Amino acid sequence: MFNILISDDNEANIYVLEMLIEEWFEENNITKYKIDTALNGKEAIDKVENCIYDIIFLDIMMPVMDGFEALEFIRNKQLALQPKIVVASAIINDNENKNKAKELKANAFIVKPLSQETINIMLNRYIKNIINPKQTDGIKTNTEYIYFDKEEQIDDHMLSAKKLLAEYPENIFDKDDIKELIEKINELEQEIKFSAKLEDTIRNFSNIIEKSRILLLSFSEFTEISNLLNEIKNYMNKIDIYLLENESKISFQILELAEILSDWLESLFIEESLDDIFVINYSMKNSFNTLKNL
Incomplete structure (x- = not known):
């Protein structure tokens, strides 16, 4: 069973991400998975304290507790579990947030709006690799941290x-x-x-x-x-x-x-x-x- 957590204060964003994730699981013939949601960082932490997640998608800008605060707490308090955490931002080429995500030990930083290709790359790396550790999906990185923004990768x-x-x-x-x-x-x-x-x-x-x-x-x-x-x-x-x-x-x-x-x-x-x-x-x-x- 794969457990996934989506934390975003915008329910429409959650709905879209759920659909993209479900489509990936369907295409890969994986039926045993569960998607939980949280509307802020505090709710995300509450979920993490009661469930072991394979991957967590954290929006940065959220009320009550933002994504970075939640990320820092999870990394400090849940080190034994080490879930894969993907931080999402709506700001393109935001170097400050990219660097902060890396410092707080996020596994990846992605830019909204999210596409099926972006989510496929994340799930191939962090879910499919659990099944097939040799799967790399063509991503080369010297560290585990990835910055993925489709627009930036197409310079022209x-x-x-x-x-x-x-x-x-x-x-x-x-x-x-x-x-x-x-x-x-x-x-x-x-x-x-x-x-x-x-x-x-x-x-x-x-x-x-x-x-x-x-x-x-x-x-x-x-x-x-x-x-x-x-x-x-x-x-x-x-x-x-x-x-x-x-x-x-x-x-x-x-x-x-x-x-x-x-x-x-x-x-x-x-x-x-x-x-x-x-x-x-x-x-x-x-x-x-x-x-x-x-």
């Missing part, structure tokens, strides 16, 4: 928005069109918050997705997100609202997708301040996966 993807946009003709997009699209997303958010009909929400969201997809087709760097937006649009068009049981949850998951897209479009095209232009791929995928599982 780390482009500033200004640099990218400067490489294209000035008329490739119109800021007014972007602002209008963002305004449409804001209107959709208000509709959802004031309980619009799900049928209308889906139709309006699909139109926004399609306009965004067409806009991004002009940029070769955005092929992946364009394809994802097309997949989302096709999925939305196939939804039979008369068979749905979780209409409110679906509406608010659509709202999350819309907010991610709006923030990204504004940062990239209006403010031209986005450091990592590819982070949306992982955010949208995680949120879309949640929607499909409702």
Whole structure:
């Protein structure tokens, strides 16, 4: 039996991580496992004191007791058990937190939003290796501590928005069109918050997705997100609202997708301040996966 603990104050994040973990276990034909959850570091410690975990996922920013405080306590008080502890941060290239995680004897530091690939690497290393100690999953490290951030490992993807946009003709997009699209997303958010009909929400969201997809087709760097937006649009068009049981949850998951897209479009095209232009791929995928599982 494999025991896993997820500690995060955001229940939506816990839900997504649970799905990613369950998918890994299913793909590896492992049925004997249990996932526990905690909403803060104190709850995590209480769980650890009553159960031996193979791997613990700790968010850094949590109320009552943060992830680092919980990590320090577990390492100081539970040295005989030595669970594998993975610290997660929503801040990209946060050297201070990366170094602190290492000092406090975390086994790995990963960056949100979490992808299936990231979780697969962690579970292959810390769960699959228990079954097959020779499994390395291609990770080379001089110490046990790992820093894994998919975006950072693809250096040519780390482009500033200004640099990218400067490489294209000035008329490739119109800021007014972007602002209008963002305004449409804001209107959709208000509709959802004031309980619009799900049928209308889906139709309006699909139109926004399609306009965004067409806009991004002009940029070769955005092929992946364009394809994802097309997949989302096709999925939305196939939804039979008369068979749905979780209409409110679906509406608010659509709202999350819309907010991610709006923030990204504004940062990239209006403010031209986005450091990592590819982070949306992982955010949208995680949120879309949640929607499909409702």
